[in-house]
Amino acid sequence: MIQHPDRQAPGQEITIKHSRLALAGPFAALGRSAVDVINAMGAATIFLFLAVLMIFRPKQVPKIAQQVYYIGARSTTIIMLVGLFTGMVLGLQSYHALVKFGAQGALGTLVVLSLVRELGPVLTAIMITARAGSAITAEIGIQRISEQIDALGTMRIDPLRYLISPRLAAALISFPLLTALFDLIGIIGGYLSGVVLLGVNAGTYFHRVQTSVELRDVTDGFIKALVFAVIVATVCCYQGYFAHLRKDSHGAKAVGLSTTSAVVLSCVLILVADYVVTSLLI
Amino acid sequence: MATPLIEFKDVTKRFGARTILEGVNLQIFEGEVTTIIGLSGAGKSVLLKHIIGLLKPDDGSILFRGKPIQTMKRSERDACFAQISYMFQSNALFDSFTVYDNIALPLRETTNLSRKEIDQRVMARIEQTELADVARKYPSEISGGMQKRAALARALITDPKIVLFDEPTTGQDPIRKNAILSMIAQYQRKFGFTAILVSHEIPDVFFISNRILALYDRKIVFQGTPEELEGFDHPFKEEAIRSLEGLEEELTGLHSKRQFKVRYQTQLNRRELRETYAVAVFTLENLDGLSDLLGHDAGQEAIRSLGLYIDKHFGAVGGFSTRHSINQFVTVLPYSDLAEAETILAEFSKEFREEGIRAVRAVALRKSTSPECVEFAVFAGLAQGQPIVELDSIIEFAKFQQREIARLECVVGGERK
Numbered sequence: 192m193i194q195h196p197d198r199q200a201p202g203q204e205i206t207i208k209h210s211r212l213a214l215a216g217p218f219a220a221l222g223r224s225a226v227d228v229i230n231a232m233g234a235a236t237i238f239l240f241l242a243v244l245m246i247f248r249p250k251q252v253p254k255i256a257q258q259v260y261y262i263g264a265r266s267t268t269i270i271m272l273v274g275l276f277t278g279m280v281l282g283l284q285s286y287h288a289l290v291k292f293g294a295q296g297a298l299g300t301l302v303v304l305s306l307v308r309e310l311g312p313v314l315t316a317i318m319i320t321a322r323a324g325s326a327i328t329a330e331i332g333i334q335r336i337s338e339q340i341d342a343l344g345t346m347r348i349d350p351l352r353y354l355i356s357p358r359l360a361a362a363l364i365s366f367p368l369l370t371a372l373f374d375l376i377g378i379i380g381g382y383l384s385g386v387v388l389l390g391v392n393a394g395t396y397f398h399r400v401q402t403s404v405e406l407r408d409v410t411d412g413f414i415k416a417l418v419f420a421v422i423v424a425t426v427c428c429y430q431g432y433f434a435h436l437r438k439d440s441h442g443a444k445a446v447g448l449s450t451t452s453a454v455v456l457s458c459v460l461i462l463v464a465d466y467v468v469t470s471l472l473i
Numbered sequence: 474m475a476t477p478l479i480e481f482k483d484v485t486k487r488f489g490a491r492t493i494l495e496g497v498n499l500q501i502f503e504g505e506v507t508t509i510i511g512l513s514g515a516g517k518s519v520l521l522k523h524i525i526g527l528l529k530p531d532d533g534s535i536l537f538r539g540k541p542i543q544t545m546k547r548s549e550r551d552a553c554f555a556q557i558s559y560m561f562q563s564n565a566l567f568d569s570f571t572v573y574d575n576i577a578l579p580l581r582e583t584t585n586l587s588r589k590e591i592d593q594r595v596m597a598r599i600e601q602t603e604l605a606d607v608a609r610k611y612p613s614e615i616s617g618g619m620q621k622r623a624a625l626a627r628a629l630i631t632d633p634k635i636v637l638f639d640e641p642t643t644g645q646d647p648i649r650k651n652a653i654l655s656m657i658a659q660y661q662r663k664f665g666f667t668a669i670l671v672s673h674e675i676p677d678v679f680f681i682s683n684r685i686l687a688l689y690d691r692k693i694v695f696q697g698t699p700e701e702l703e704g705f706d707h708p709f710k711e712e713a714i715r716s717l718e719g720l721e722e723e724l725t726g727l728h729s730k731r732q733f734k735v736r737y738q739t740q741l742n743r744r745e746l747r748e749t750y751a752v753a754v755f756t757l758e759n760l761d762g763l764s765d766l767l768g769h770d771a772g773q774e775a776i777r778s779l780g781l782y783i784d785k786h787f788g789a790v791g792g793f794s795t796r797h798s799i800n801q802f803v804t805v806l807p808y809s810d811l812a813e814a815e816t817i818l819a820e821f822s823k824e825f826r827e828e829g830i831r832a833v834r835a836v837a838l839r840k841s842t843s844p845e846c847v848e849f850a851v852f853a854g855l856a857q858g859q860p861i862v863e864l865d866s867i868i869e870f871a872k873f874q875q876r877e878i879a880r881l882e883c884v885v886g887g888e889r890k
Contacts, residue, residue: 342565345525346579
């Protein structure tokens with residue numbers, strides 16, 4: 192029964208207010224979290240937009256080349272290693288599945304399409320995140336907490352131009368190239384396990400590889416690599432750049448947590464974006 | 474009155490619920506050395522960061538040459554900030570760059586100078602700040618003092634009109650502290666920039682400052698000359714100055730200026746008219762030239778030697794001394810008349826010529842590789858004091874009476890000319 196407000200006993204109103212607050216509490220927290228997430232997404236979008244604009248400012252080429260070396264060239268060994276074993280496992284698993292239907296001749300098709308369309312871009316992006324993305328966040332985070340980024344501001348050097356844009360540009364250059372390398376080494380891995388170890392005909396394998404892949408498969412793989420590059424570079428740079436604004440920690444701990452957040456968030460976003468991009472391209 | 478270069482009008486800054494600055498009003502004038510003093514955590518660095526635009530006030534306005542920064546066009550505002558350089562308390566050197574690259578960074582990124590021109594300018598600054606031996610080392614491989622000098626060289630590389638120094642002497646030993654302050658004063662005179670310092674080094678920092686701003690309880694409670702601060706009566710003085718001021722001057726072992734005045738007033742103002750005393754003023758000439766050629770350490774060593782000899786000789790006969798300015802000491806001999814003071818001064822001069830100047834020479838010989846000559850001299854003057862005469866007038870008279878008592882002559886490749 193709803194009681195008229197005028198007839199409420201003293202103290203009853205406070206109890207009702209408390210009950211309302213208790214009920215509203217979880218919704219308010221959810222709302223606050225949602226607002227925080229939207230704010231962060233907005234800030235990251237502006238951050239990305241400004242960083243993209245700064246790529247085309249003068250004196251950027253040497254810095255971009257240097258970052259291509261750090262993000263790209265120095266990741267080649269790990270990308271080749273992961274690509275090789277991914278191809279080998281793919282060859283092994285696919286062979287045992289295909290042999291049940293007597294279709295082991297289609298091994299090349301399965302390996303190459305899996306790699307070029309899906310595994311190449313995704314695993315390359317995840318490996319670069321683990322190797323270079325974490326280093327980017329830690330480096331920028333330390334520069335932030337030791338006032339080096341503030342120092343750039345006082346020297347009239349835009350920190351976005353100096354620190355972020357070269358990394359973003361380098362990621363856009365490196366991700367497709369490393370993806371291509373991953374695909375190539377993966378195909379060789381599939382050859383090693385499928386042909387050399389399990390006895391599939393080498394000519395059949397390479398014929399299938401050659402005839403199965405269309406230009407669109409390759410461009411779709413590169414589109415994914417570019418999307419992942421934007422995601423990884425933005426997330427890792429953003430987390431480091433704003434490490435000092437973390438509410439849960441300060442100083443070196445904030446840099447550590449930002450690095451963890453950058454890697455986890457990048458990996459999750461890579462997989463989410465993979466699904467979205469695949470569904471749009473397919 | 475001239476328009477202030479920078480002016481704060483009712484500036485308030487809050488971080489969350491905490492108010493750091495509340496209705497701050499201050500004025501900073503062109504070509505001067507202005508020092509902001511205050512206790513730790515008083516908001517001095519926050520204040521400094523408002524000047525360079527790293528922080529924006531929540532309320533109030535900041536004026537640059539009489540024009541509010543907030544109402545300026547972006548290009549105009551950028552042009553203002555472009556005249557300012559900032560030396561961070563933590564140095565903020567890029568730890569993945571060498572000292573050379575750190576200093577070259579602003580020129581590489583903000584100018585279109587050729588590589589050769591940049592190299593010339595950077596090497597000139599490196600020489601001036603005595604960093605030639607460590608130019609290719611990383612900041613983590615050099616001492617704290619060298620890091621400070623590298624940060625100073627980087628702050629000065631673009632020839633700024635205003636340089637902000639956030640606690641430039643933090644973590645330095647007494648000699649190095651004074652060497653850095655002396656270096657700032659010297660460069661300020663040489664390049665003519667406006668220097669704004671945040672410092673705890675009381676009273677050392679007073680010697681190089683034209684104006685002092687005292688930040689206390691979120692407000693500027695004092696603006697004026699170091700001399701005016703002496704007569705300033707406020708709880709700030711009790712809490713801040715006396716807690717920051719050591720019992721003795723760290724560098725020389727002498728009284729601080731305030732302690733000197735207290736002792737002077739207690740011992741001499743109560744005397745009868747006929748009782749006289751002597752005042753000696755010692756000046757180290759050509760300190761800038763010495764620092765330029767042999768380094769600021771050598772300059773500070775010269776001051777230190779002079780201070781130690783003054784303390785040793787005049788302390789034994791009941792005298793007490795203070796560092797009066799960056800290169801000047803004042804000694805009061807309360808129990809000596811002028812004739813006796815002349816004798817003591819003669820003994821002092823002899824010993825300083827024989828031993829004190831040798832210590833300075835040793836530093837000079839060790840540090841000097843320059844083919845040029847360097848000379849410096851110590852001058853001393855005496856005056857008779859009377860209880861009815863103001864100390865400052867007696868000091869002025871003693872300065873007027875100064876004559877050379879010791880001289881360091883040319884040091885060329887380790888040989889004395």
